Amino acid sequence: MNYEDRDPYGMYRRLNLDSDSTPHKGPGPSLMGANTLIGNDVFNDDHEKLGDIKEIMLHVHSGRVGYAVLSFGGFFGLGDKLFAVPWAALTLDTVNKRFMLKVPKERLSEAPGFAKDNWPDMADSTWSQGIHHWYGLTEAGDSDS
Structure with missing residues (x-):
């Protein structure tokens, strides 16, 4: 299993939240949750x-x-x-x-x-x-x- 599979909060999912439709990926990979690693x-x-x-x-x-x-x-x-x-x-x-x-x-x-x-x-x-x-x-x- 990898860190994306262990992500209970969706912090690594690609989301289009920005008004300019720029994909937003969350905190990873520079800052990651320990339980996902x-x-x-x-x-x-x-x-x-x-x-x-x-x-x-x-x-x-x-x-x-x-x-x-x-x-x-x-x-x-x-x-x-x-x-x-x-x-x-x-x-x-x-x-x-x-x-x-x-x-x-x-x-x-x-x-x-x-x-x-x-x-x-x-x-x-x-x-x-x-x-x-x-x-x-x-x-x-x-x-x-």
Whole structure:
């Protein structure tokens, strides 16, 4: 399912509300509702499905999105491994209505992950630096390269 399918308020529907008949599309894709993004697929540049977004983690004090929690592997939800992917590592593919992550499938299977009943302390700066480094990002979300 994609963000347009999960849109309970119609914020992404094309509407002709302007008096000059200019199509109005709402707030997306620059500003989007979190509940419409949970469940969206994540693919890599090789068009392989890496998983889907299970949760979006917010830095409460700054208001920034910190991580998307990606589910990868397993079968029918059994044996899935969860990965905290820095939000800055994801890009939105508005044509295919999915997220893109520039990580080969084999490399993602080696990423630091966790079980659904054993979440890491994502507020721990050492953990956060390690995750950002693994995805080639600085703590601020900029690419190291």
